[in-house]
Amino acid sequence: MDKVICNFEDVIRNGITVGGIHYRIVIVDEMAGNTIGEANYERDLITLKRCEPQRMQETLLHEIMHIIFYHSGFDEHNERDISSIATWLYAVLKQNKEVFFAILNTRQGANS
Ligand SMILES: [Zn+2]
Numbered sequence: 001m002d003k004v005i006c007n008f009e010d011v012i013r014n015g016i017t018v019g020g021i022h023y024r025i026v027i028v029d030e031m032a033g034n035t036i037g038e039a040n041y042e043r044d045l046i047t048l049k050r051c052e053p054q055r056m057q058e059t060l061l062h063e064i065m066h067i068i069f070y071h072s073g074f075d076e077h078n079e080r081d082i083s084s085i086a087t088w089l090y091a092v093l094k095q096n097k098e099v100f101f102a103i104l105n106t107r108q109g110a111n112s
């Protein structure tokens with residue numbers, strides 16, 4: 001049975017899977033310019049700059065949105081759209097934890 005991961009450090013350690021592709025997540029102390037996150041589609045890698053946990057979590061969602069757009073066939077990503085969706089998703093996740101825990105805990109075989 002899959003273990004439900006509820007800890008950000010575990011998420012970083014385990015990486016994430018989007019569209020069947022496993023992305024590693026690495027934390028770095030320095031990134032170029034004002035960049036605090038980057039998704040590399042060729043290397044299946046998300047890089048996050050070390051900062052406050054909430055900022056890193058929001059940035060991770062932001063990079064996941066880029067990956068979803070990429071896998072959806074969008075070559076051009078409007079940074080404002082990505083940021084808006086990621087910020088809203090973060091807020092909805094935070095404010096509706098029970099809904100997402102219910103989704104996570106859905107047993108295999110149940111209607112999905
Ligand atoms: Zn971006």
